[in-house]
Amino acid sequence: AQKITQTQPGMFVQEKEAVTLDCTYDTSDPSYGLFWYKQPSSGEMIFLIYQGSYDQQNATEGRYSLNFQKARKSANLVISASQLGDSAMYFCAMREIQGAQKLVFGQGTRLTINP
Amino acid sequence: DGGITQSPKYLFRKEGQNVTLSCEQNLNHDAMYWYRQDPGQGLRLIYYSQIVNDFQKGDIAEGYSVSREKKESFPLTVTSAQKNPTAFYLCASSPEDGRMNTEAFFGQGTRLTVV
Numbered sequence: 001a002q003k004i005t006q007t008q009p010g011m012f013v014q015e016k017e018a019v020t021l022d023c024t025y026d027t028s029d030p031s032y033g034l035f036w037y038k039q040p041s042s043g044e045m046i047f048l049i050y051q052g053s054y055d056q057q058n059a060t061e062g063r064y065s066l067n068f069q070k071a072r073k074s075a076n077l078v079i080s081a082s083q084l085g086d087s088a089m090y091f092c093a094m095r096e097i098q099g100a101q102k103l104v105f106g107q108g109t110r111l112t113i114n115p
Numbered sequence: 116d117g118g119i120t121q122s123p124k125y126l127f128r129k130e131g132q133n134v135t136l137s138c139e140q141n142l143n144h145d146a147m148y149w150y151r152q153d154p155g156q157g158l159r160l161i162y163y164s165q166i167v168n169d170f171q172k173g174d175i176a177e178g179y180s181v182s183r184e185k186k187e188s189f190p191l192t193v194t195s196a197q198k199n200p201t202a203f204y205l206c207a208s209s210p211e212d213g214r215m216n217t218e219a220f221f222g223q224g225t226r227l228t229v230v
Binding site: 004006009031032033035042043044045047050052053091093095097101102103104105106107108110 | 150155163205209215216219223224
């Protein structure tokens with residue numbers, strides 16, 4: 001069974017600082033994908049970044065990067081130069097190639113950017 | 116514009132009533148999903164469907180039912196058997212193309228309240 005753990009219920013960061021949101025996962029499947037989503041107060045889910053289990057390099061998308069440590073089964077999201085608009089819930093999710101390829105989510109981290 | 120449409124945005128249900136949440140997508144995606152989100156919590160999978168006329172239970176299927184008669188539509192019925200249905204419901208879809216890096220696209224959500 002797969003499992004996603006986000007251990008930080010809430011994070012408070014000063015504007016323009018970098019922030020790291022933690023995500024650890026558990027799977028026995030050698031092939032899997034890891035995703036990060038942002039959920040503003042409006043409730044919509046916004047896809048941010050993807051990391052594949054066989055990817056050799058850490059994924060980057062603009063101010064978002066993923067610190068992927070496969071041996072430790074962690075996939076932390078790094079947001080550089082945080083902005084007030086980054087305040088939101090952030091979810092880590094995983095999909096395995098075996099089974100139904102369903103997307104399973106962690107509990108989320110509420111990020112608050114202070115001016 | 117392609118996307119996923121959930122309706123209604125807000126829904127109120129009396130005790131003992133069944134209600135149906137609508138989810139329509141025009142992205143030509145094979146897979147569709149229903150998630151439940153409680154306040155401050157992550158997303159939990161209710162049901163998913165990888166192909167028309169077929170669907171599987173997720174982690175919290177009790178008290179819910181779905182149908183998948185058309186590729187574009189995946190309605191969720193919250194039955195009277197669901198004892199605590201007040202939550203935010205999110206519908207998602209993704210291409211079922213075997214690639215791990217295809218993210219799920221989400222609707223805007225339906226907020227269901229039992230009165």
